[in-house]
Amino acid sequence: MPELPEVETVRRGLEPAMVGARFAAVDQRRPDLRFPFPERFAERLTGQEIIALGRRAKYLLADLAGGEVLVMHLGMTGRFIVHDGAGPAHAPGDFHREAGGAARHDHVVFRLSNGASITYNDARRFGFMTLVPRAGLGEHPLFRNLGIEPLGNELDGAVLARLFAGRMTPLKAALMDQRLVAGLGNIYVCEALHRAGLSPERAAGTLAGKAGRPTERARKLAAVIREVLQEAVEAGGSTLRDYAKTDGSLGYFQHAFRVYDREHEPCPTPGCRGVIRRLVQSGRSTFHCAHCQR
């Protein structure tokens, strides 16, 4: 899926089209994505004004005037495409399109009062949408156990050390765990660990010092997580296969990858003679340099 930078890029693309508009019609073309749509989904959205469009971790949150929040998750292959109602039905560079403009896996279309329409396309259907009362959002099962927002103010070496203290799980797995830090995925975990010079196989607990105090390693890791995410947001995210921005254009942070999908290439760390290796942790590829990541 899109990780945090991709979701944030999508949010920024949807925001000008959605905020202040109402749902004029909702075209729900199948009963479920990863999970069933909520009861009377289209009916509950229709007529509602969108007050704000936010993001929590990898979730998009559309605040509706009626007090509910439309929660959207892109899974692995979910994409939103905005048509402003004036131009051609599909943006240039919009792949997976078929002749006549119909597309496979277009599962939901939002038609808005301002003339825009927004199509949700998701080949693997690992994404989902639901409606949650705004008042109870923080206690909802999807959000109750979510960890800290890495681009918020909380993430620093001390917090990371406290979260990881006592954990024997590999750093890679700890960073992927959305209950600790929410929003990182496979790409940005690999990139952050390389920038921090830390082995993905190191026990997470080794980032906590005496009495859970942060080590220099913890401080460094917290700093590079923020750095890599910020750079990726500025680049419009990373496009590998399916991800595209809401206008159909592509992100370009993939060109800045130092290790991800670069097996056998020389390590980009200045002075390092290592080679990027791939290993499998919890069934997922990890890319790293064993020479400079310790």
Added chain:
DNA sequence: AAGAACTCCTGTTGGC
């Protein structure tokens, strides 16, 4: 209770 494995689904890629 932590940690790893399995699961959902479709599409693409690389090896033979």
Added chain:
DNA sequence: TGCCAACAGGAGTTCT
């Protein structure tokens, strides 16, 4: 060219 296995950016559930 075709066939088949492996793999893909996630994460809830189920095991050990």
